[in-house]
Amino acid sequence: MGSSEEEVTLLGVIGSPFVCRVEIALKLKGVEYKYVEENLSNKSEELLKYNPVHKKVPIFVHNGKSIGESLVIVEYIDDTWKNNPILPSDSYQRALARFWSKFIDDKVVRSSWKSVFTVDEKWRLKNVAEAYESLQFLENEIKEKKFFGGEKLGLVDISAVYVAYWIPLIQEIGGMELLTTQKFPNLYRWSQEFVNHPIVKECLPPRDPVIAIFKGRYGGRFVSK
Structure with missing residues (x-):
């Protein structure tokens, strides 16, 4: 299971179902995280730095390493924090x-x-x-x-x-x-x-x-x- 000392940040926007997916996964796992609300019409330097390819949210940052695409992020969360599995074992x-x-x-x-x-x-x-x-x-x-x-x-x-x-x-x-x-x-x-x-x-x-x-x-x- 992940340590409470780990830095977890989620960059998102209100109203996005894709951001919501990541939040549900984090809450299921009991992972503490910092949420940063983005403005997609005036994208932050942080967003452009962490997701230079798609320039979209959600962006998940774990100990300085960033991941994009909600389903990829959810699987990463499931692999990193082993409690309350999200994917089947079979x-x-x-x-x-x-x-x-x-x-x-x-x-x-x-x-x-x-x-x-x-x-x-x-x-x-x-x-x-x-x-x-x-x-x-x-x-x-x-x-x-x-x-x-x-x-x-x-x-x-x-x-x-x-x-x-x-x-x-x-x-x-x-x-x-x-x-x-x-x-x-x-x-x-x-x-x-x-x-x-x-x-x-x-x-x-x-x-x-x-x-x-x-x-x-x-x-x-x-x-x-």
Whole structure:
């Protein structure tokens, strides 16, 4: 387990589901960390220094060494602090968890975002259809389980924080329905279980500011991994 003397810093912005993933992982592990709020329209020297390639958050800094990309950071945290494992110990189950986490980023996040914020109606409807299809795959995967990995929070649940918390917000902005108990009963049940988990609840940003941020940052440029 990591020492309490270690220096852990997280650079992020309020309203980012990807930053939230890292915070959930840190809280699950009981790791103390310093949080630094960034302004992406006026990026700090620290952000540019630690992530010169993508210049995006989250950025995780551990004893002076920086890591970007939320899923990579979560795995690093799991490897470094061994208590409360996030990934399964079984190799096949680990591979499946990585597959579904990548699926969420590649399919669910992009299609659901574009289904609300794409101006062209033809492309918007195409993305709505893709979002439904992607959510159906997750519906079939969660089945009757409490969490994707079973009884405890794991990598796929953390990856899917966007589905549980952010999709209801963006569908409210867009005046549409994506994740509902009628369309996806298992996934909706999971989402309620997940957002009410004490650690997750502690990490979720306040609702109204996030809606304001989404409206202010209308467009795909806000979506970053």
